[in-house]
Amino acid sequence: MTRYTNFRWGLTDEPMEMLVDDGRVVARETKVRTEVGTPRDLEGARLFPAFIDNHCHILPTGLDLAKLFLGAAVSREEVLDLVYVKHRELPPDEWLHAVHYDQNRFGDGRHLTRDDLDAVSPDRPILLRHQSGHASVANSAALRAAKVTEDEPDPSGGEFGRDANGRLTGVLLEDAHDRVTAAAPRPSRERMVEAILAAGDSMADYGIACASDMMTGFFDLEDELWAYREASERGCRIRLRLYVQWSTVFGPRAMPKERFRELCQAMDPDRCRVAGIKIFADGAISAATAAIYGEFTTGGDGRLIYSTERLRSMVRTANEAGYQIAIHAIGDRAVDEVMDAYRLLDDPRRHRIEHATMLSDGQIERLVDLGCFVTMQPEFLARFGPSYARQLGPDRASRLKRYRSCLDAGVRLSLSSDRPIVGGDPSFGLACAVVRPEGFDPNEGVERDEAIVLYTLEAARANEDANEMGALIPGQFADFRLETA
Ligand SMILES: [Zn+2]
Known part of the structure; x- marks a missing residue:
């Protein structure tokens, strides 16, 4: 049993103590009456119930964390440097996925092309997902893996980017982006x-x-x-x-x-x-x-x-x-x-x-x-x-x-x-x-x-969890977070 002392209840700023046994709140009052439990001094911090994120995507969040992050790259050269470093790290048979690519951060707003990415690797599929989640840039290997050919017609709800000569640039919009994304192997x-x-x-x-x-x-x-x-x-x-x-x-x-x-x-x-x-x-x-x-x-x-x-x-x-x-x-x-x-x-x-x-x-x-x-x-x-x-x-x-x-x-x-x-x-x-x-x-x-x-x-x-969590009342899980002044 643990007795948390010397904290303020975050929602009212009242000084309080909280008794926790086996991960659950036993009591949370201005002064817990008993002197039981190992005291833990929270040094005047404000204590709140922990957050509950009742609408997110947990597995996709974790998969994205393993992908190359491009959210801070402000030039094409910088993106290519990061892609190159990642390429050197990965085992040869894996796709290189990057997230938070955004050409709007480059001075001229021009996209990278498949040729730029082919220069990093013509063999490993590379796919840079746009910040919006509705577009990407692919290299030739990724297009090949998705069986997208040079004369591929645009899908009804999307577009394969092309240059003035009608050649694929690797830029993929909406359903074209979905199609190439879906060609990547599923995670094990x-x-x-x-x-x-x-x-x-x-x-x-x-x-x-x-x-x-x-x-x-x-x-x-x-x-x-x-x-x-x-x-x-x-x-x-x-x-x-x-x-x-x-x-x-x-x-x-x-x-x-x-x-x-x-x-x-x-x-x-x-x-x-x-x-x-x-x-x-x-x-x-x-x-x-x-x-x-x-x-x-x-x-x-x-x-x-x-x-x-x-x-x-x-x-x-x-x-x-x-x-x-x-x-x-x-x-x-x-x-x-x-x-x-x-x-x-x-x-x-x-x-x-x-x-x-x-x-x-x-x-x-x-x-x-x-x-x-x-x-x-x-x-x-x-x-x-x-x-x-x-x-x-x-x-x-x-x-x-x-x-x-x-x-x-x-x-x-x-x-x-x-x-x-x-x-x-x-x-x-x-x-x-x-x-x-x-x-x-x-x-x-x-x-x-x-x-x-x-x-x-x-x-x-x-979440139909109100008996179990959310307010640190007796009987609930003792899931809390602290804010220090
Ligand atoms: Zn959602």
């Missing part, structure tokens, strides 16, 4: 375990104690469930909550039900568990694929991924099987579709809407009425602000992510990151929720203490 199980452990380290360093993976089953459900369990058994520093893609559990090529149950039951639920089922209702604002009322300035009103009937039947299936459901819905039209589907269930309060980036006043009222959870990602406004303004115009863009209106109305809101799409440091996320970035209605910001509760207790509620 061992690589997955290492990636999850690395993601756990990085998140724990940010004060996160629990994270929810929002697309488990992207590569292969069986391998991923195995890897998450294995990582948790090898001491992953965060608790793992997994939201499994609908199709991998219920689709035509789903894993057999018995096998899925077996893999779920093999996990220690304190450390790692399947928390629910993930569905996508629409796309993203920056790509003009979110389903909205009205039109994007670049044209179109986005797209719903499923028909109304199809979405309702998917929701019904997962609900009847007893799972919590989390649905990605960014545009206001997608949010209505999801609310309509949830409304048909006996208990819509259990389920979640991810992002809910565009909301009208009427929709906020409906969300309160329905009682489902909503989680938003404040770092998005800092990261995607310019593309939101471009796609929606400054007026509509300024009203995105209405934290204040949701809280005041009584929506069951929480905050999260969506890392690795953004950096994922909750302290930066909180700052973005309190002071909204330039161009976004400042009245939709929240107080810092409110934001902390949204990133801890409210995040635990949306």
